Amino acid sequence: MNRVFVCSCFGVTEEQVKSHADAGACTPRQIASACKAGTDCGGCVRRIQALLGRGACPRRTLADQGAPALAELPEALPEAA
Structure with a gap:
């Protein structure tokens, strides 16, 4: 297996970056x-x-469509105990 390292400091490969x-x-x-x-x-x-x-990005697409940020959604915030 031929690994192409992108980040030598942390040993991150090109394949890992693509996966993320x-x-x-x-x-x-x-x-x-x-x-x-x-x-x-x-x-x-x-x-x-x-x-x-400059490929498609699900998060970028949602932002372009005017979707609210996660922090703006009340149901996304934990309730105070």
Whole structure:
């Protein structure tokens, strides 16, 4: 198996970045939240941006349609105990 590493600092592969993107991560910041890639030296951020490209993003599509943010939905917030 030939692994192509995107982030040497955390050992994140190209396949892992693509997997997180398929799961809904649309930005380098969301990829960083999922696997830490891009949070140490930052040398891989441009490669992550290139992998994400300008493809369809479910979250971006919802935002473009004017869907409310999760924090704006009262049922999404935990009730006070």
